[in-house]
Amino acid sequence: MKLTVVGGGSTYTPELVDGFARLRDTLPVEELVLVDPAADRLELVGGLARRIFAHQGHPGRVVTTSDLDAAVDGADAVLLQLRVGGQAARQQDETWPLECGCVGQETTGAGGLAKALRTVPVVLDIADRVRRANPDAWIIDFTNPVGIVTRALLQAGHRAVGLCNVAIGLQRKFAGMLGLAPADIHLDHVGLNHLTWETAVRLGGPEGEDVLPRLLAEHGGTIAGDLRLPRPLLDRLGVVPSYYLRYYYAHDEVVDELRTKPSRAAEVAAMERELLTMYGDPTLVEKPALLARRGGAYYSEAAVDLAAALLGGGGNPYQVVNTYNKGTLPFLPDDAVIEVQAAVDSKGAAPLPVPAVDPLYAGLMADVTAYEHLALEAALRGGRDRVFRALLAHPLIGQYAYAETLTDQLVAHNREYLAWA
Incomplete structure (x- = not known):
């Protein structure tokens, strides 16, 4: 089995490699190809990847290259984890929206549109090259904004599934609180990427007992603290929103915070410099503890489960993924990309039935779905007016004066990446 990681020079990659090494019985990788245009980073990450495989007794080989076509040739699955513009572009995404009093974040609001x-x-160019190399290859997208990127891939006819680590992180957290193994926990997870709610926590599987009320009663304070939302709000909702919902439920509070502290991009850039220094140590044979603070926790386990299921090797039959709605949520278009539990096998991801969704959440999902449709139109066809329409539609912006100013700012900060600008 050949797997290719596009963006293999990312500091995330050792997390992924560690999962491949530990879970080799689930996903027997014979060749792991890391491809990245940044040769200096790739050399450091690739060296550590080989040492992790060797240290854990994994028989597969790790190949590094900057040649994308060679990297995807014959690949059974291709994982996308790239960041166009690097942390410098992220720094901009997180700062200029604040000038209008809007959230500055890399996947949400105006910054998220810029990234899209x-x-x-x-x-899409990478996916076309994958399809030419192997039409049967699966594309697993971890590149943000995952919902919009996955919709672009599916709309272009690619064999693609989107992946996020929010659900698997909550699964592990809830399992620990209940004293259970993660495999014993099934989440009723519903929404869009970075706009999700856990509406039930079930024991054993989709039909199991719902213990979410017990979790909120016994651990609601801890859960609320982790989300940085008030405990009474969780009690009133009776669900657990993802931490991204704080940008909506406490927007002004978040903006005030973001204006008075270093950006997450600056923190991550400093962390990456330290990690890359560590990766260059020839005695390092495990992912360093610092990597857990970089983000992407449990990404490797989610990626292994998903790749194994798509490639017919088993893995967890039920997984939270991003895929076409196809009537699962009747208040959204069929071609909307939703993030829900799905049955995953070699044919792809089929969403499980979802109970009726409270209008409190369905309304916000519908609004953001409309924004994502307009955002993808802007990404595919360009034009200042399309950017303005997407910003005006976003629930975190909505006012025409803000949308006008943010459109100018977005174009000015991203001109080198926009062929039409």
Whole structure:
């Protein structure tokens, strides 16, 4: 089995490699190819990847290259984890929206749109090259904004599934609180990427007993603290929102915070410099503890489960993924990309039935779905007016004066990535 990681020079990659090494019985990788244009980073990450495989007794080989076509040739699955513009572009995404009093974040609001505009054309070019190399290859997208990027891939006819680590992180957290193994926990997880709610926590599987009320009663304070939302709000909702919902439920509070502290991009850039220094140590044979603070926790386990199921090797039959709605949520278009539990096998991901969704959540999902449709139009076809329409539609923006200013800012900060600008 050959797996290719596009963006293999990312500091995330050792997390992924560690999962491949530990879970080799689930996903027997014979060749792991890391491809990245940044040769200096790739050399450091590739060296550590080989040492992790060797240390854990994995028989597969790790190949590094900057040649994308060679990297995807014959690949059974291709994982996308790229960041167009790097942390410098992320720094901009997180700062200029604040000038209008809007959230500055790399996947949500105006910053998320900027990232989508930079990313979608690049990802579609990569996907076309994957399809030419092997039409049967699966594309697993971990590149943000995952919902928009996955919709672009599916709309272009690619064999693609989107992946996020929010659900698997909550699964592990809840299992620990209940004293259970993660495999014993099934989440009723519903929404869009980075806009999700856990509406039930079931024991054993989709039909199991719902213990979410017990979790909230016994651990609601801890859960609320982790989300940085008030405990009474969780009690009133009776569900657990993802931490991204704080941008909506406490927007002004978040903006005030973001204006007075270093950006996450600056923190991550400093962390990456330290990690890359560690990766260059020839005695390092395990992923360092610092990597857990970088983000992407449990990404490797989710990726292994998903790749194994798609490639016919087993794995967890039920997984939270991003895929076409196809009537699962009747208030959204069939071609909307939703993030829900799905049955995954070699044919792809089939969403499980979802109970009726409270209008409190369905309304916000519908609004953001409309924004994502307009965002993808802007990414595919360009034009200042399409950017303005997407910003005006976003629930975190909505006012025409803000949308006008943010459109100018977005174009000015991203001109080198926008062929039409």
